[in-house]
Amino acid sequence: MGARGGLEALSRGRNRAGAGLERGFRHQFSTQEKTPQICVVGSGPAGFYTAQHLLKQHPQAHVDIYEKQPVPFGLVRFGVAPDHPEVKNVINTFTQTAHSGRCAFWGNVEVGRDVTVPELREAYHAVVLSYGAEDHRALEIPGEELPGVCSARAFVGWYNGLPENQELKPDLSCDTAVILGQGNVALDVARILLTPPEHLEKTDITKAALGVLRQSQVKTVWLVGRRGPLQVAFTIKELREMIQLPGTRPILDPVDFLGLQDRLKEVPRPRKRLMELLLRTAMEKPGREEAAHWASASRAWGLRFFRSPQQVLPSPDGRGAAGVRLAVTRLEGVGEATRAVPTGVMEDLPCGLVLSSIGYKSRPIDPSVPFDSKLGVIPNVEGRVTDVPGLYCSGWVKRGPTGVIATTMTDSFLTGQTLLQDLKAGLLPSGPRPGSAAIQALLSSRGVQPVSFSDWEKLDAEEVARGQSTGKPREKLVDPQEMLCLLGH
Numbered sequence: 343m344g345a346r347g348g349l350e351a352l353s354r355g356r357n358r359a360g361a362g363l364e365r366g367f368r369h370q371f372s373t374q375e376k377t378p379q380i381c382v383v384g385s386g387p388a389g390f391y392t393a394q395h396l397l398k399q400h401p402q403a404h405v406d407i408y409e410k411q412p413v414p415f416g417l418v419r420f421g422v423a424p425d426h427p428e429v430k431n432v433i434n435t436f437t438q439t440a441h442s443g444r445c446a447f448w449g450n451v452e453v454g455r456d457v458t459v460p461e462l463r464e465a466y467h468a469v470v471l472s473y474g475a476e477d478h479r480a481l482e483i484p485g486e487e488l489p490g491v492c493s494a495r496a497f498v499g500w501y502n503g504l505p506e507n508q509e510l511k512p513d514l515s516c517d518t519a520v521i522l523g524q525g526n527v528a529l530d531v532a533r534i535l536l537t538p539p540e541h542l543e544k545t546d547i548t549k550a551a552l553g554v555l556r557q558s559q560v561k562t563v564w565l566v567g568r569r570g571p572l573q574v575a576f577t578i579k580e581l582r583e584m585i586q587l588p589g590t591r592p593i594l595d596p597v598d599f600l601g602l603q604d605r606l607k608e609v610p611r612p613r614k615r616l617m618e619l620l621l622r623t624a625m626e627k628p629g630r631e632e633a634a635h636w637a638s639a640s641r642a643w644g645l646r647f648f649r650s651p652q653q654v655l656p657s658p659d660g661r662g663a664a665g666v667r668l669a670v671t672r673l674e675g676v677g678e679a680t681r682a683v684p685t686g687v688m689e690d691l692p693c694g695l696v697l698s699s700i701g702y703k704s705r706p707i708d709p710s711v712p713f714d715s716k717l718g719v720i721p722n723v724e725g726r727v728t729d730v731p732g733l734y735c736s737g738w739v740k741r742g743p744t745g746v747i748a749t750t751m752t753d754s755f756l757t758g759q760t761l762l763q764d765l766k767a768g769l770l771p772s773g774p775r776p777g778s779a780a781i782q783a784l785l786s787s788r789g790v791q792p793v794s795f796s797d798w799e800k801l802d803a804e805e806v807a808r809g810q811s812t813g814k815p816r817e818k819l820v821d822p823q824e825m826l827c828l829l830g831h
Contacts, residue, residue, distance in 0.1 A: 378403050379404050379775045380406070381781075382406070382408070382472055383408050384472040384737070385415060386416020386472070387416065387751065390407070396761065397444055408448045409451065411822070412825045413449060418430055424502065447794060447795040449794075450793045459711055465775060465777055466775050468765070469732065471734070473739055475703055475742075478494070478701070480698075484653045489513070491698070492512065493697070493698050494521065494523065494527050494699035495699075514560050514695065520693040522698045538588055539555050546809070546815050565643065567645070568648070569682045571617065573680060574620075578612070589640055598647045599621055602617065648671045649691075652668065652669050654667075655667055663693065665693055668690070668691055702743035704718045712729065717742060725761070732770055732771065793831075800828070802816075804819065805818055
């Protein structure tokens with residue numbers, strides 16, 4: 343059943359409930375029919391889209407959104423690249439949701455530390471975990487702990503103002519950086535490293551990051567993947583941006599693309615267009631304009647295929663990275679099951695900076711919530727957390743860290759739908775629940791001061807004002823203490 347069919351079925355259910363008054367149906371579920379108190383943990387796209395769906399489809403529902411950071415919007419604020427402002431437009435939709443009289447935002451509250459999931463479950467009719475993937479997958483190779491090695495996730499958090507990553511201070515004094523991974527995050531990081539800083543001046547990149555990038559000596563960025571061109575995880579828009587990046591030229595080895603043309607027939611259309619662009623860039627002589635652009639370029643980026651990282655090589659003094667040892671691979675299997683297996687050949691790729699971009703990973707939030715550490719998700723069936731009635735999940739913590747904001751929207755709507763079906767079926771607790779009143783009392787006794795949405799709007803106005811003098815859309819506040827201070831907390 344599609345989302346639309348499901349909602350129609352829900353509304354039919356509501357009509358039948360009306361017809362069943364004489365059977366006491368309405369009486370039995372009167373409390374949640376009136377005002378179900380629902381709590382959402384996490385204020386990124388998964389949290390806000392889940393809240394939006396619940397508020398829209400149930401005219402009495404009250405939704406409280408809890409967020410660890412003092413500021414809302416999750417990866418829209420801390421993940422989307424500064425030079426992709428159009429992707430951040432969803433913030434307008436989320437702000438509308440937050441302005442609903444039946445929605446409240448509680449920032450600066452860390453679930454699992456300031457308040458537990460069992461405490462939330464006691465205060466609300468239902469709890470939805472939408473807290474995303476706040477960790478990165480480790481490489482699990484020797485040398486990973488060396489200075490000069492960090493996760494792409496931390497690097498993105500650093501230039502986007504995520505408080506926990508402000509101490510990162512990446513050393514960009516080397517001429518070559520290696521990014522392990524070939525997804526959109528890897529391309530974002532490569533693009534930010536290679537974009538002329540004057541092109542970032544009018545974005546919401548942090549002041550500190552812009553200062554470091556201005557001093558950067560990085561001239562070449564390699565993006566390394568274990569498999570081949572057909573298996574890259576990035577999309578065509580991001581690739582096109584890299585190919586057209588000012589002052590930068592691509593380095594693609596035509597040998598990697600031999601025989602690829604013949605295999606394009608069986609490839610689905612979006613992937614086919616991506617492959618054609620890669621093929622053209624690698625195999626064809628550039629046009630006059632492009633040739634001139636590449637000839638004058640002082641920086642370069644390249645894709646290295648069929649290479650699996652074995653070790654980060656230390657510099658002679660052991661105080662940094664000097665390169666990555668790669669195992670040359672070949673592919674086995676067909677389609678989705680294609681695996682990279684080592685051929686026994688090794689090669690070293692010299693560099694001074696290593697960024698691992700092999701995926702984000704969710705963390706367990708509370709001992710009471712089941713967690714599959716192998717898959718990095720909360721075990722669930724259609725968003726219902728396994729064996730914990732009244733507990734749900736949506737977004738990356740539900741299905742793993744893949745897909746774009748639109749994918750998360752669909753997924754969150756489906757979890758919202760599941761929750762409302764359970765509410766209709768009388769599977770959630772009956773009787774009134776205190777909701778935020780009980781939680782605020784707990785937080786107050788623990789010395790936790792939440793940040794409301796109108797508090798956020800004061801911080802937002804402050805950021806916009808600070809950005810105006812330099813022509814930026816905003817100058818992000820990056821220190822939670824300063825944020826709370828500005829609010830008089």
